[in-house]
Amino acid sequence: MEGAGLTEQQRDAARQSLGTEAVPQSLGTEAARLLATTTKTPPQAREITPRWLTRVLPWVEVAGAVYRVNRRHTYPVGGGRVGFAFEGARVRVIPPSLAELPPLGGYDDAAVLERLAGLFEQREYAPGEAVVRAGEPADGLVLLAHGKAVRLERGPYGDALVRATLSAGDHAGAERSWAASLGAAERSGAGPSGAEGRWPYTLEARTPCTVLYLPWEAFDALADRSPSLRARLDRHRAELARPRNKHGEAAIAVAAGHRGEPVLPGTFADYDPGPREYELSVSQAVLRVHTRVADLFSEPMDQTEQQLRLTVEAVLEAQEHALVNDPGFGLLHNVDPRQRLPTRGGPPTPDDLDELLSRRKKTRYFLAHPAAIAAFGRECNRRGVHPEPVTVEGRALPAWRGVPILPCDKLPVSRAGTTAILAFRTGEDDQGVVGLRQTGLPGERLPGLSVRRTGIDERAITSYLVSAHYSAAVLVPDALGMLTDVQVHDQRFTSATE
Numbered sequence: 001m002e003g004a005g006l007t008e009q010q011r012d013a014a015r016q017s018l019g020t021e022a023v024p025q026s027l028g029t030e031a032a033r034l035l036a037t038t039t040k041t042p043p044q045a046r047e048i049t050p051r052w053l054t055r056v057l058p059w060v061e062v063a064g065a066v067y068r069v070n071r072r073h074t075y076p077v078g079g080g081r082v083g084f085a086f087e088g089a090r091v092r093v094i095p096p097s098l099a100e101l102p103p104l105g106g107y108d109d110a111a112v113l114e115r116l117a118g119l120f121e122q123r124e125y126a127p128g129e130a131v132v133r134a135g136e137p138a139d140g141l142v143l144l145a146h147g148k149a150v151r152l153e154r155g156p157y158g159d160a161l162v163r164a165t166l167s168a169g170d171h172a173g174a175e176r177s178w179a180a181s182l183g184a185a186e187r188s189g190a191g192p193s194g195a196e197g198r199w200p201y202t203l204e205a206r207t208p209c210t211v212l213y214l215p216w217e218a219f220d221a222l223a224d225r226s227p228s229l230r231a232r233l234d235r236h237r238a239e240l241a242r243p244r245n246k247h248g249e250a251a252i253a254v255a256a257g258h259r260g261e262p263v264l265p266g267t268f269a270d271y272d273p274g275p276r277e278y279e280l281s282v283s284q285a286v287l288r289v290h291t292r293v294a295d296l297f298s299e300p301m302d303q304t305e306q307q308l309r310l311t312v313e314a315v316l317e318a319q320e321h322a323l324v325n326d327p328g329f330g331l332l333h334n335v336d337p338r339q340r341l342p343t344r345g346g347p348p349t350p351d352d353l354d355e356l357l358s359r360r361k362k363t364r365y366f367l368a369h370p371a372a373i374a375a376f377g378r379e380c381n382r383r384g385v386h387p388e389p390v391t392v393e394g395r396a397l398p399a400w401r402g403v404p405i406l407p408c409d410k411l412p413v414s415r416a417g418t419t420a421i422l423a424f425r426t427g428e429d430d431q432g433v434v435g436l437r438q439t440g441l442p443g444e445r446l447p448g449l450s451v452r453r454t455g456i457d458e459r460a461i462t463s464y465l466v467s468a469h470y471s472a473a474v475l476v477p478d479a480l481g482m483l484t485d486v487q488v489h490d491q492r493f494t495s496a497t498e
Contacts, residue, residue, distance in 0.1 A: 043306055048313050051320050052406035055393065056365055057435035057472065058427045059447070067278045067436050069473055073250040073270035081169030081337065084145045084212075091145045091210055093117045100337070101141075101174045103236040109228045116222060116229075120212040125149075131203040131211055132172065138199045140215045142172040147209030148342060148485075152202040163201065167342035167485055172203055206345075247478075278329055278436060280469045283318040287311045287464040291456065304462075308451060311466050315449065319468050323435070324367075324410040329471045331367075331422055331433070332411075336477035346487035348376045348421060350385055353400045353483070356423045360478045362430055366405040367422040369413055371488040373398055373405055378490060413488060421483040424474075432479045436471040 060067065083097035095113035098104055107113070120143065125131055131142060131149055144166050151164040151172070166172065223229045243251035253265035287307055294304045327333050339359055343352045348368075353376070357363050368376070377398070380387060390399040398405045403423075413419045425432035437448030445451045449468040456462050474480045 040301065042301065043310060045310055045313060047317055049317065049320075049409060050407070051316060052392075053323055053367060053408055053410075054316070054320050054435065056406065056426065057323075057433065059435040059437050060428065060473075062280060062436045062438050062471075065280045065438060065469075067471070067473055068275050069278070069475055070275045071249075071272045071476065073272050074248045081340075082143050082171060083169065084143075091122055091212065093120055093143060093145075093212055101171060103174065103233055105236075107229070107232045109226070112222070112226045112229050116214075116219070119218045119222065120214050123211045123213055125205040125209040125211060127205055127207055129205050131205060131209065132199045132201075134199055134202045136199050138173055138197050139217075140213050141174060141219070142203065143212040143214075144168060144170050144172075145210045145212055147205060147207040149203050149205050149209055152204055153200070160202075165206075165342050165344055166203070173199075276473075278471045278473050280436060280438060280471050281322060281326065281329065282467060282469050283315045283322065284465065284467045285311050285315055286454075287466060288461050289464070291460045291462055294462065308445075308464060308466070311464075312445065312449065312451070315466050315468050316446075319470050320408075321410045323470070323472050324408065325412065329473070331424070331472065331474075331480060332420065332482070334474050335422075335480050335482040339478060339481040340484055341481075342485040343483060343487070346485070347379050347490075348372060348483060348486050349379045350383065350400065353421070353423075356421070356481055356483050357401060357403065359481045360423070360425060362425045362432075363403050363423050364425045364432070365423070366400065366403055367408050367411065367424070368405055368486075369409060369411040369419045369488070370407045371413060372411075372419050372421055372486050373407055375486070375488045375490070376400075376405070417487060417489045418484075419486050419488055421486055422480065423482070424480045428475065430479075431475045433472060433474050436473060438469055441467075441469070 081097075082100055083094040085092050085094055095110065095117040096108075098113050098116060099107050104113075122145075123131075125147075132138075134152075134154065146168055149166045150162050151166065152160045153163050155161040223233060243253070245251050250270040252269055253267035255262065255264050289304050289307055297303050322330060324330055325332055341352075341355060341359070343349070353366070356366075387398065387400050388402075389396045390402060390404050391397075392404050392406075397407075411419055411422075426434065428434055439447045441448070441450040443450040443452040448470055449466070452465045452467075454463045454465050
């Protein structure tokens with residue numbers, strides 16, 4: 001018998017050490033939960049976000065799965081960013097990317113581009129040094145491989161005005177690079193770079209800059225030996241001679257302010273001969289649910305329905321990621337080169353967002369990573385500026401100049417701590433950015449998203465195909481702009497702690 005070897009005094013001491021709490025007086029809560037019905041939440045997922053971009057985009061029905069954007073004919077002007085390869089301290093231009101320069105747009109002679117890339121000279125500049133000076137002979141092409149520089153022009157009162165900020169991939173003087181196709185008088189006289197072929201502005205380094213420089217003499221010599229390059233430069237010169245408006249579109253001749261009965265000019269609106277077409281992309285997933293789970297474990301919550309709900313959310317998250325990052329139709333990759341501008345000093349400031357706003361009319365939204373929004377808030381605090389929030393779909397969001405700043409964690413942040421901020425207008429009526437989808441799909445669960453049961457296999461597993469068909473289109477180039485090189489870290493705080 002248990003405890004038989006203990007004396008009566010030892011048994012009394014044991015009872016006293018156990019105390020009254022050690023003896024259960026009623027049914028415990030742990031045991032009671034076995035018979036009670038618990039209050040449960042549906043399965044949660046950290047991946048789910050507000051998906052503001054897909055909520056604010058106007059969606060256009062694409063019945064034939066292809067959306068064609070017709071525009072007025074625009075003469076190619078180039079202006080994209082040149083790419084570079086870094087090999088230790090040595091930098092070289094990536095030859096195919098030279099086709100981003102206006103005179104070489106569409107030029108694809110790989111051998112000539114390779115030889116042209118080898119003619120560039122690498123130069124280094126410290127902050128404050130002039131890469132080129134106003135009034136000096138414009139005798140070369142400048143490619144900025146690393147760093148930031150500003151273009152300074154003399155104002156009406158003798159002060160220096162910052163006309164533009166250049167960052168890696170930008171260039172200066174490319175308008176002079178078709179000199180090889182001009183006559184000798186034009187080569188030695190007035191040229192497209194300014195009076196008497198001189199720089200009309202000063203390019204000053206704001207950070208340590210690495211520049212690749214191409215002398216025009218070397219370029220002209222190569223063009224003289226390359227018929228294909230000379231022909232491309234001749235075409236570029238002919239394109240520059242055609243009438244165009246300030247946006248590069250073929251001009252429509254209009255007479256205004258005349259009196260009497262003058263002969264009015266004949267004209268027509270020319271169309272782009274090769275309009276872009278957008279095909280619907282797709283995000284898909286195959287959900288598998290065992291029939292045993294669906295049959296026996298669907299109370300009080302339907303297991304199949306919860307599995308489908310989480311899978312649909314994942315597909316929609318993939319859809320928004322593609323709308324931002326897809327190389328074909330993603331917004332980041334469809335910003336016109338003339339609508340890209342770098343920050344002035346790193347973090348996004350009110351001045352930067354003002355410059356971004358000034359590039360288009362009717363800007364409806366900014367789109368930024370939450371870290372970029374926080375960085376902008378810090379810059380506003382430093383200046384004592386407190387922007388008023390705005391309400392979008394019943395929620396208060398940060399804003400600048402009354403334009404909502406939508407958070408989107410799909411915008412990438414580089415390892416260096418930089419990201420981008422997008423600004424855009426929306427809708428077909430305003431020639432903005434639109435989303436594309438097709439509705440009325442078999443098994444449609446949401447507009448443009450379908451769930452279709454594909455059957456039960458020999459393992460008694462039921463499969464469901466979840467598909468979302470979508471794309472996005474920018475109707476005219478100035479509908480979308482981007483602030484690049486946005487620093488999200490607090491530089492002042494970092495330097496103070498170091």
